[in-house]
Each structure stands twice: as C-alpha cells, then as structure tokens.
Amino acid sequence: MAIVLQVLNGLTIGAIYILLAAGLTIVFGLQGIVNVAHGVFYMLGAYLGIGLTPTLGFPLTLVVAFAVNAALGLLLEVAAIRPLVRWKRDGMQVLVVTLGVAIVASEVAKLIWGPVPRTSDIPDGLTGLITIGPIVYPTYWLFVMAFTAALMGGLALAFHRTTLGIIVQSIALDSEVSQAMGTNAPRVNSLVFALGTGVAGVAGVLAGPILSVYPTMCFDLLMILFVVVILGGLGSLAGVVVAGILVGQVTAFGVAYLSGTAGTILAFAAMIAVLVFRPLGLFGRAGILK
C-alpha cells in the first residue's frame, strides 16, 4: 500500500509541475522564448491564496488569482517582451530581462511578506481524508489532481476545437505564414502568455497547502520545471503532461526511499538520459527547437 500512496503523492506533485510547465512550454512553442519570471506568478498566486482564501473563499480566490496573474502576465508581455521580439533581439535578451524581473519580484516579496516560509490552510470542505478500499488519502490532494486533469483537458479541447486554438497552433507552426493569412500573432501571443501566467497563479493557490510558500520559491522550482519542459519536448503540451507525471513519480519515490534532494537529482538524470537518445525530448518536434 505504501507504493500506491507514493504513486498518488507523485501524481499530486506532478499535477503542480504540469500546471506550471504548461505556460512555459506553450510560450516557448509560440515565440521561442523562455520566461524566467514564470515562477513569480506561481509565488504571487501562493501568497494571494494565503491572503484571500479566509475572506473570499477558495473558489473565488482561484478566480481572482487567475485574473490578477493573467493581467500582470499581460503587462509583462506587452511592456517588456513584445518590444524585444519586435526589435528582433535574440532569445537570450528575453531571458535576462525576465530574470531581472524575477529577482526584483522576489526581493519585493521578501520586503512585503518576510523571508519566513509559510503554508496556507486546506480550504473548508476539502479537509479530511477519503477512504478508497484499503487506501486512505487526503481529500485535498485528490482534488488537486482532479482539478489539474480537468484544467488540462479543457486546455487541450480549447487548443484543438476552438478557432482561437487553431490560430495558436498555426502560429506555433509558422508565425510568418500564419500572419500572412491574417492572424494577429502578437495579440494571440500576448493572450496565450497571459493564460500561462494565470494558470501559474492558480497553481500557486493550489500548491499553498501542500508545499511551503516563501519569496525565493519562484526560483527553486525553476530547475524541476525546466526538466519537465525539456523532458516533454519544448513546445509540447502533451509532453508536459507525460513528463510532469514522470518527474512527479521520480520525485515522490526519491523523497520516500532515498532523500529529499535525491528525487530531484534522479529527475535530472532522467532528463539527461532522454536527451541522449532523443535530443528533442519525448514529444518534441524538429524545427520547433530553435
């Protein structure tokens, strides 16, 4: 039974990874850039979760966290990233700018909320344990998994079944041709960017009761997110889901049977192994890895 519990733990942590990596990988697929400040929205979501859940209630907090982070993400994209892309600066410069933003945000968070780690309470109605046959598991953790599955399912539907989704795919495939067909690629890119940061904010709220919340968390999760994104294949949403589950499992079993850092190092070793045999990652397509 201990093994089943570890699998479930891995799925829960994997769910958080998936929600966070989704935004990173889609933005990469569309614009060929990596947003180092992505973790900032996760951090902000977590602090919003701590601050707002007692007054607004959990569902409304999720909505507010999404809206606030999407709005801030939109601001970042329009103010800092879009000009660099328009000036045809290389991808490295976006990295440096978003790194700067992340450092400032982390320091400001330290000034506002202090450096001491916190956790948020499990929202009312989701406390307690669920018994499924011989397995007893926290309700909230199961909720996180179900929520992630629903959200990712919704995203997949949106990308494959709506007009906007098809436009997004066409831009990912070839931005110039897509624009020649009359799509407004910069606007779509901004929207998708905002969607990604909004989801990262939601992930922050969800992770609050499970992981600890502190100002430098926006950097500490980056390495594992990069592993997920590379493992899945840069730009691939399906890859993120598979790699997120995989890395979640490796992390959970590493923590349970070896040590806290062993899980992360194992996940990293898995990434290296995949890179040797498939440099583009599990679901990566040639050409998209610019």
Place this chain on the structure above:
Amino acid sequence: MTARRLVGVAAVAATAALPPLLSATGSATYYEHVVVRMMLMGLYAMAWDFLNGFVGLFSFGHAAFFGTGAYVAAMLVVKGGVTSAPVGLVLGVGAAALLGLVVGFFAARVGSVAVFLVTFAFAEAIFLLVLSDPGGLTGGDNGLNGVRVAPMLGLALDDQTTLYYVVLVLLVLAYLGLSALTRTPFGRVLEGIRENEVRIRFAGYRVEAYKTVAFGVSGAVAGLAGVVTAWHEKIASPENVGWALSGDAVLYAVLGGTGTLVGPVLGASLVIAAREVLSEIFRSWLIFVGLTYVALIFFLPQGLYPLFTGKRRRP
C-alpha cells in the same frame, strides 16, 4: 588598437601599483580583499563571455564550473590533507574542464535557448549534490573551512598581497590566452558558429565537437577562478555553486559588454564596488541588480565597453 593596448597596460600597471598605495589607508586588507574578488569574478565572467560572446552559447550554469574548482581545491586541503598548490590547480581546473566537456556534450546538441535550460539544470543538480554532503565530502550547508595551501614557487599563497599579484598575473594570462585562442583557426570556427551555425555545418565542421570543446575551455577558466577563490576566501561554500553566482556571470558580462573579454572584468569590478557600498545601506540591494538587468537590455544591450572604445561591435 595601439591606444587600446596602451589603456590596457596602464590599467594593469595601476592595479599592480595599488597595494602599496592602499597600505597608506587604514584598511588595506579590506580593500585588497575587494580588489582580489573583483579580479577573480572578472576572470570567472571572462570565461562565461568566451562562450557567449564568441560562440553564442548562453550558459546559466557557470557556477557549476566555478564551484567544482573551488570544492576540489578545498576538498584536497581539508579532507585530503594535500596542501600542494600545483596539485590543487591541476585537479581543480581539470575537474572543471571535464565537467565543462560533459555539460557541453549535452548543451551542444540542443537549440540555443535550450542551452540555458540544460546548463541551469546541470548546475542545480550539482548544487543539490553539494548540499546533500555526499560521504561527508562537501560539508553540506557549512561548506569546507580552512583552505590553506602551501607556498608555490616560493610564493606564500595564503598571504593576501602575494595572492593579489598572482591573481593579477593569472587574469592577464587568461585574457591573453583566450584572445589568442579566438584568433586561431579553432577560434574562427567558433565565431563562425555564432554568426551562422548552419553555414559552418555545411562547410564540413563538426559543430557539436567545437561547442563541446569551447565549453571545456570556458569551464577550465571558470574552474581556475574557483580554485583561487577557495584559496583566497579560505573556504568553499554552497554559494560558490548556487544559481545566483551563475546569474552574476551574466550580469558582469552583459554590463561590461559581451564578446570583449575585458568588459566582464569591468562589469565585475563595478558591480562588486556597488555591492560593497549599497549592501551596507539597503538590505534588499538585489533589487538594483534586477533593475540593472532590465535597464541594460533595453538601453545598453552592448554593455559599457563600446562606450569607451567608441565603436559598436554588432548592430
């Protein structure tokens, strides 16, 4: 060119003349310490610039090479009881070069932005490894204290003023070595990869092999900075492997001007001087670092160096 060389010689001479002048002030030890740190960080950022400015590879894991140098040097003295400086140099730089080749092997096989992800992931894995204190070798959070090396060639390396001159010589040698390397056929191929990788590939060069070797060279120089830093600070600590140090290399080089090798030294000196002043006044001085990153990319993407030479390298 000659004017620039003259300025360079003058700068080195001025740095060499500094210690006797500093002894007139009350706190010569402190100022010397800061200048040695500037030079070592300059050397470290120069290693990063070799990779970014000349090959176009953006590493965000250079602390791994620096830290490997520092930890190997420290482990030899503290855990192994080997105080010989040449042994520390050879093994420290060798280990960092080897790691550079390994990281380079993978980084050479992914796209340019993904190099950032791969190097970062590598460095974080090594950081976690160091923190986990495998076999009691790295001292975990505390690091390894008491790194005192024996004299080399009659030079007492644990004397700060002596080390000051050793570091100055190393910095000049590294600059001359790396800039000579960029003028060799090997260096020309590297610059070709930066300008047009596909073309170099079709010209018959094995781009992956070139990139891998470039990573090895850069790792070795960063490792050298790490070894000497461990001797200077008498300690190797997890900070020497942390991502913040990887970020510092980027900051110093981008501030000073990439593709110049000298720019990073200038950038390191300025940031370290600013850190000494600002961190006393304002605890969250990292905010300035973050803002500098943003401001540089928007307003001064070529860094400070072109302001001095008056010409721009690339449009």
